[in-house]
Amino acid sequence: MFTVAKKEISTYFKSPIAYILIGLFMLMISIMFYTPFSIGSGDFMPVLQNMGFFLIFLVPIMTMRILAEDRKNGTEVLLLTSPTSLTQIILGKFLAMYFVFLVITILSMIYPIINFAYGGVFTVQLVGGYIGFLLLGASFVAIGVFASAVTENQIVAAIISFVTLLIMWMADAFSTQVGGIIGTIMGWISLLSRYDIFTKGILGLPEIAYFILFTGLFIFLTIRVIERRRWIQG
Amino acid sequence: MIEIQNLTKKYGQIVAVNNISFNVNKGEIVGFLGPNGAGKSTTMNIITGYLPSTAGTVKVDGYDIMTHPAEVKKRIGYLPEAPPLYRDMTVTEYLKFVSNLNNVPKKNQKGQMADIMELVGLTDHRKRLINNLSKGYRQRVGLAQALIGNPEVLILDEPTVGLDPRQIIEIRRVIKALSQERTIILSSHILPEVSAICERVVIINKGIIAAEDTPERLSQGLDKALKLSLTIAGPKDSIIKAVKKIDGIKYMEASGKAGENAYKYILEGLSEEDIREKIFFAMAENGWPVLEMKPSVKTLEDIFISVVTKGQEVQ
Numbered sequence: 001m002f003t004v005a006k007k008e009i010s011t012y013f014k015s016p017i018a019y020i021l022i023g024l025f026m027l028m029i030s031i032m033f034y035t036p037f038s039i040g041s042g043d044f045m046p047v048l049q050n051m052g053f054f055l056i057f058l059v060p061i062m063t064m065r066i067l068a069e070d071r072k073n074g075t076e077v078l079l080l081t082s083p084t085s086l087t088q089i090i091l092g093k094f095l096a097m098y099f100v101f102l103v104i105t106i107l108s109m110i111y112p113i114i115n116f117a118y119g120g121v122f123t124v125q126l127v128g129g130y131i132g133f134l135l136l137g138a139s140f141v142a143i144g145v146f147a148s149a150v151t152e153n154q155i156v157a158a159i160i161s162f163v164t165l166l167i168m169w170m171a172d173a174f175s176t177q178v179g180g181i182i183g184t185i186m187g188w189i190s191l192l193s194r195y196d197i198f199t200k201g202i203l204g205l206p207e208i209a210y211f212i213l214f215t216g217l218f219i220f221l222t223i224r225v226i227e228r229r230r231w232i233q234g
Numbered sequence: 235m236i237e238i239q240n241l242t243k244k245y246g247q248i249v250a251v252n253n254i255s256f257n258v259n260k261g262e263i264v265g266f267l268g269p270n271g272a273g274k275s276t277t278m279n280i281i282t283g284y285l286p287s288t289a290g291t292v293k294v295d296g297y298d299i300m301t302h303p304a305e306v307k308k309r310i311g312y313l314p315e316a317p318p319l320y321r322d323m324t325v326t327e328y329l330k331f332v333s334n335l336n337n338v339p340k341k342n343q344k345g346q347m348a349d350i351m352e353l354v355g356l357t358d359h360r361k362r363l364i365n366n367l368s369k370g371y372r373q374r375v376g377l378a379q380a381l382i383g384n385p386e387v388l389i390l391d392e393p394t395v396g397l398d399p400r401q402i403i404e405i406r407r408v409i410k411a412l413s414q415e416r417t418i419i420l421s422s423h424i425l426p427e428v429s430a431i432c433e434r435v436v437i438i439n440k441g442i443i444a445a446e447d448t449p450e451r452l453s454q455g456l457d458k459a460l461k462l463s464l465t466i467a468g469p470k471d472s473i474i475k476a477v478k479k480i481d482g483i484k485y486m487e488a489s490g491k492a493g494e495n496a497y498k499y500i501l502e503g504l505s506e507e508d509i510r511e512k513i514f515f516a517m518a519e520n521g522w523p524v525l526e527m528k529p530s531v532k533t534l535e536d537i538f539i540s541v542v543t544k545g546q547e548v549q
Contacts, residue, residue: 003334007320014322078318078379081282082335083308231286 003084004092008066009099018100021062025104028054033111037118044112044120045199048129051108052195055140056165062100063144064158066093067222071152080230090223094145101137105130125201132198135211139191140165142218149222168192235260235387235417236281241290243276250276252441253290260386263413265432265449266421267538273441274421275315278389281419282312294387308336311385315392317376321365325356325375328364329382336383350381354408369396377405381412388412390420394427406431425538437538460503461530462510463489467496468522476520477501480512496525 012018032047067090070076079089112126147161148154172193175186187193191214194207236258243251251273258264268274279285281292283299283306291298297305320328326347333343351357354374359367364375373396380388393409394402409418410431422428428435429449437445445452466473470488477486477499486501503509510527517524 003331007331011320011322073318073321074314074316075318075320077279077282077284077312077314078332079335081284081307081310081312082332083304083337084335085304230284 001084001088001092001095004079004089005095005099008093008096012096012100017061017065021058021100022104022107025054025058026107029108029111033114037115044115045125045129047111048126048133049196049199052133052136052192053169055137056162056169058104059101059137059140059144059165060147060158060161063097063141063148063161064154065148066097066145067148067226068152068154068157072154086223086226090145090149090219090226094141094219094222097141097145098138101141102134105133105137123201125199128201128203129199131203132195132207135198135208135215136191136195139211139214139218142215142222143168146218146222146225149225235262235295236419237291237293238277238281239291239293241277241280241292242288243273243280243285244288249441251280251287254438254441254443255290256436256443256446258417258419260417261413261415263409263418263420263431263433265428265435266419266438267423267425267428267435268421268438268444269423272438274438275391277438278312278391278419278421279314282310282389283307284312284314308383309385310387310389311380311383313376313380313388313390313393315395317372317379319364319372319375319379322363324363325351325360325367325378328375329378332379332382338383346382346384350378353381353411354378355404370398370401373397373401374405377408386416388416388418388420390418392421392423394422394424402427460506460508462501462503462513463526463528463530464499464501464513464524465492465496465526466499466517466522466524467493468517468520470497472520473497473517473522474499476516476522477513480509480516482507482509492525500530 029047029051032050033044036043036046070079080086109130112120114120116122143164144157144161147164148157150160151157168189168191170192171186171190175183175190177183178186191211194204194210197204197207238257239255241251241254242249254273254277266274266277276285280287281294281299283303286300291300292306293299294306294309297309299306320331323331329347329350330343333347338346348357351360354377356371356374356378359371364372367375373393377390377393380390390409394405397405406427409420412418413431420428420432433448435445435447435449435452436443474486474488477483482504484502484504486499488497489500490498492498501513513527514524
């Protein structure tokens, strides 16, 4: 598991993609951060909420190659015929992606620190918000890894995860508008409404459980998809 | 060591491997021969646990691939048709990753990698990016990868493809050396290769086993009658007449000119009886020098084609 994770992490930081993504993300946060900061507002929470939204664009690009590339290059054979089990391989891949996400998260903490330096106040919301952000990231990464397992085309993988994340992001708005069964289902998959709770500084146990289960479900589905494909194709 | 029983693999309606069974004994080196699309790679993919079979069992060292995949995978080193390489890694990084995947203990890794790189001739290239290596060297990295973890069984899918003639000879030597302590299945459509290294040949065509034997017995078994190719100087028609007087000749005919006054002939006997001496003296009597005389042995090529086409006739 850690073998695969280590290898993937080193692949990421050897290629330009990690740096481009991190750079872009930091640029977006900077812009979001600067406007309120320049007028003297020390509230970081709106920025944190927007960071969640940026993840919709960031994660698909980050995760698109993680499994699709192995399939395309034939290195999948190496992994699947090694004594390392498929579950360990997928968990390793997920952990690697989550590590890259963690790096981005840690880098983003520069902004609250700047806030403190200029008299910002340390709030419970900030801690809650970051915990929520970490959980949100886990479920996003899991969806991205899943999308990468569905296809051997990286672009297709990126589009699948982007659309999926976007729908889940908007599900909250839909559920109140549509109502009925569809509304209820949309409510179930709404990641945003649950993330919002964290940014209010509330650590809800059901919400924490929701994100963890959500992540676990998509990792499980990823394993199933690969397992199934082995049975039906050559 | 490897027991394959009634193995069948279907891709939807297409039957890639149809009910094949064969065993490979410990220490044996078996050649897997067949035209493109015969089911060689599919069979190998199933033995190594990359693909599940539709029906039938594969056992390696007594462990069934379906029920004990980890035990089987531990014992097999696999070089697929396209070497599974990460091009952004150096040779050493890559082999280290494979060592970890195969749970080679940390303290043994360095020594084992050094030995393997020496064996396949990669030592001088160990710090290079795989992306920058030539096809032949990538193939070597693929072979090195299969050897990591010191597996008892090696499955090599066309190991010499894309190599230059010198490298082919070298890789064959390596495989031959490896076969001392290992069980090897090797696929190829290059026939001399199989006859050069393998103790036994399994010919597979359209998903079924068409023939299975040692290369020697396969070449003998096909047609026992003596066959000669000759070059004799002298008048063509008289020579043929003179030779045909000898008992046990089925036919003889000129196959081409071999010089100003000499012709090439092919000759087939009625039985296995060696009539070369008789031919020599018959020619000597008439003063026609025999410039060349050699038995023409059926090559694996001939056998392969006849087995494969026979299969087509049946269908």
